[in-house]
Amino acid sequence: MAGLTGVNKSLIVFAALVVVLAGIKAASVIIIPFILAAFIAIVCNPFIKFFARYKIPKGIAVVLVVLIIVGLGVSLGGLVGQSINDFSQQLPEYKVQLKEEFVWLVDLASKYNILINKEQLINMFDPGKMVDVATNMLTGLGGVMANMFLIILTVVFMLFEGPMLSRKIHMALDDPDRKMKQIDRFLESINSYLAIKTLVSLATGVVAAFYLWILDVDYFVLWGVLAFMFNYIPNIGSIIAAVPAILLALVTQGPLVAGLVAAGYLTINTVMGNIVEPKFLGKGLGLSTLVVFLSLIFWGWLLGTVGMLLSVPLTMIVKIGLEASAEGKWVATLLGSGEDDVAKN
Numbered sequence: 170m171a172g173l174t175g176v177n178k179s180l181i182v183f184a185a186l187v188v189v190l191a192g193i194k195a196a197s198v199i200i201i202p203f204i205l206a207a208f209i210a211i212v213c214n215p216f217i218k219f220f221a222r223y224k225i226p227k228g229i230a231v232v233l234v235v236l237i238i239v240g241l242g243v244s245l246g247g248l249v250g251q252s253i254n255d256f257s258q259q260l261p262e263y264k265v266q267l268k269e270e271f272v273w274l275v276d277l278a279s280k281y282n283i284l285i286n287k288e289q290l291i292n293m294f295d296p297g298k299m300v301d302v303a304t305n306m307l308t309g310l311g312g313v314m315a316n317m318f319l320i321i322l323t324v325v326f327m328l329f330e331g332p333m334l335s336r337k338i339h340m341a342l343d344d345p346d347r348k349m350k351q352i353d354r355f356l357e358s359i360n361s362y363l364a365i366k367t368l369v370s371l372a373t374g375v376v377a378a379f380y381l382w383i384l385d386v387d388y389f390v391l392w393g394v395l396a397f398m399f400n401y402i403p404n405i406g407s408i409i410a411a412v413p414a415i416l417l418a419l420v421t422q423g424p425l426v427a428g429l430v431a432a433g434y435l436t437i438n439t440v441m442g443n444i445v446e447p448k449f450l451g452k453g454l455g456l457s458t459l460v461v462f463l464s465l466i467f468w469g470w471l472l473g474t475v476g477m478l479l480s481v482p483l484t485m486i487v488k489i490g491l492e493a494s495a496e497g498k499w500v501a502t503l504l505g506s507g508e509d510d511v512a513k514n
Contacts, residue, residue: 194471201475202316206323208479209238211363217328231328235321242317245394252391266420358489363482365449370400373441377410380433384426386418396434398478400441402465407438460484460504 193200213234220230378393386392392414399406411434419427464484468476476483484504491501 190471197472201472202320203323204472204479204483205475206320206327208363208482209320210324210327211360212367213238213324213328214360215364227329231325234328235325238324239321248390249394252388256388256391263417263420267416359486362485362489366401366446366482369441369446369449370397372445373397373400373437376437376441377414377434380437381414381430384418384429384433385422386414386426386430387421388417396437400438401478401481402461405462405465407434407442410434411438457505 216234216237217227217230220233221227225233374393374395374397377396378389381389381392392410395413396407396410399410402409411431414434415427415430418430461481461484464480465477468480468483470476472479488501488504491504492498
């Protein structure tokens, strides 16, 4: 009977989860701007604390931060938007040139008795489609950012309400004394993770754009923004962000420059991902590679482009929340990379 009760409980939890996910999917038009606003507010919260150290009133601090966000967003959005429009107009021509380069590689392989069916290989592996993935994600994000006024307004209210969030959660719990440390650790972990991840991603984008500018690769600002956003997706994101720049360099400047671009991206992502990021984040927040890939698919299905770009931060929030709960620790362990458990043993 107890076993049957446990099964029924699991079915109820699963059914409730399906209903919640269906509700999120149906209300994605409202939820996506809210998630973006929450993400921006969490990233900007350290700046509010910085201004508070110098006795700057909170209202003025929030206005300054919002002005900085709007200024950067408008200026960068103008550059990126123009680059996307120009690149989209040139894209058909680039695709034709890419196929020609691809055919040249196949002909080169045939000289060494490596026989490959050109048409079949091009149909299976169309390099132009990889460029489409990146540009479509940027275009989709631009569509979401059309609600900029709503997002900024929500950010303002979140920045004002932020310090009271922890207190409200404590008051809402039946036993706040027992849960207080877990809640504080949960909120601090989310804040530190998103803030540090954003700074590392920003550094990755700036270095990548500067490197491409040195190599005189077209649309280097666009590829820098792409590297910044896709750095939130470990392993997979850096590959997706590098492909368009490498292929464009191959088409416009030849294999040598394309090889230099690939080597540069590999070096940047190796340094940032394996040296800089672990130094500040530590290895305790790691996710397994399989979970990273599955989270990309899941959040992309649920929330579209924004879900794909923020798939790892959203999964990290779920993981941190599960770690703060005794009942959910086993799920957090499955989501983790397992490196910490191996180190402990």
